[in-house]
Amino acid sequence: MSDNHNSASMQNHIRIYLMVFGALGVLTIITVLASYLNLSTSEGIFLALIIASVKASLVLGYFMHLISERKLIIWILLITVFFFFVMIFLPLISNIDHAGDPAQWWEVI
Numbered sequence: 001m002s003d004n005h006n007s008a009s010m011q012n013h014i015r016i017y018l019m020v021f022g023a024l025g026v027l028t029i030i031t032v033l034a035s036y037l038n039l040s041t042s043e044g045i046f047l048a049l050i051i052a053s054v055k056a057s058l059v060l061g062y063f064m065h066l067i068s069e070r071k072l073i074i075w076i077l078l079i080t081v082f083f084f085f086v087m088i089f090l091p092l093i094s095n096i097d098h099a100g101d102p103a104q105w106w107e108v109i
Helices: 002-034 039-063 070-099
Strands: none
Touching: 002 039, 002 070
């Protein structure tokens, strides 16, 4: 009975890993297809970061086994992701503020 339970549990884990692997493959194809879209640089970066964040969350959650971790670790990771996006988009916001301004950002400083 114990062998059947372990075998069923192992098969379930293998099925989950294969589903995550398939999702990562599909998201990689979506990333490649998104590169052919006619988007501005800011929109392209935003789309690429969203796709990469979804892929990273799958890897962190399932392959690094963080999906069952304590809430404190999850909150620390979420705060890290939030500040990552803030630091990524600060230059873009600064660039948008000076759009149409003849002075470039390096001349303003």
